[in-house]
Amino acid sequence: MSGTEADQPLSPKKSRAAKAPARPREAADSQAEKVLTFVRNELPELLAVAAVEVASGQCLASYGRLRPLLAATVAEHHAAAVRQQQQALRVWPGGAEQLTDLLMPLRRHLHLLRVARHAEWFVYLAVKADDVSLALAREVLRTVMKQAGC
Numbered sequence: 001m002s003g004t005e006a007d008q009p010l011s012p013k014k015s016r017a018a019k020a021p022a023r024p025r026e027a028a029d030s031q032a033e034k035v036l037t038f039v040r041n042e043l044p045e046l047l048a049v050a051a052v053e054v055a056s057g058q059c060l061a062s063y064g065r066l067r068p069l070l071a072a073t074v075a076e077h078h079a080a081a082v083r084q085q086q087q088a089l090r091v092w093p094g095g096a097e098q099l100t101d102l103l104m105p106l107r108r109h110l111h112l113l114r115v116a117r118h119a120e121w122f123v124y125l126a127v128k129a130d131d132v133s134l135a136l137a138r139e140v141l142r143t144v145m146k147q148a149g150c
Contacts, residue, residue: 031116031148032060035123038144043137047109048126050075054082060121075124078102078113082122101138110134114141116150 032051039049040063048071050062057079064071081102089097099119104111110129115122123145127137 029060031150032121032123035144035148035150036061036063038147039123039125039140042140042144043125043127043132045131046125046127048074048124050124051121052076052079052124053121054079054086054115054119071124071126074111074126078111078122078124082113082115086119101141103134105129105134110137112137112141114138114145116145 036049036051040046043049046063047066048062048064050071051060052058052075053060057076059072059076062071062075082099085099085102089099099115101115102113104113106129108129110125110127110132112125112127112134113122114125123141125137125141
């Protein structure tokens with residue numbers, strides 16, 4: 001197996017936002033790493049998983065089966081989609097709806113975003129559609145986020 005195909009370890013990003021207070025960010029990082037570890041244990045066949053801060057798009061932790069930076073790079077782009085959906089829901093008649101997840105079904109892959117309870121960060125999960133059902137992927141994310149208190 002080549003170096004790009006080897007499982008890449010779960011690791012938090014090194015850079016930190018200068019404005020963010022250290023204690024809440026450290027708690028988010030810790031929760032994110034815990035969630036990603038749970039997801040990897042429940043779905044060992046996953047392609048990528050990452051935890052991303054919504055406001056900045058900064059990756060808190062990531063894991064990619066095939067390419068080291070794929071999960072973090074793709075997930076950072078999804079932060080903009082989460083922010084746009086949050087804005088759309090703010091003007092939705094009746095208000096008070098909160099984004100829980102977003103699904104992007106592709107021909108061969110399922111990409112799922114699950115937003116943490118306080119909408120400060122989300123988990124991005126990519127799986128092969130032939131290996132994992134949408135129902136299973138959603139249930140795993142819902143369960144592990146609940147177990148981690150997110």
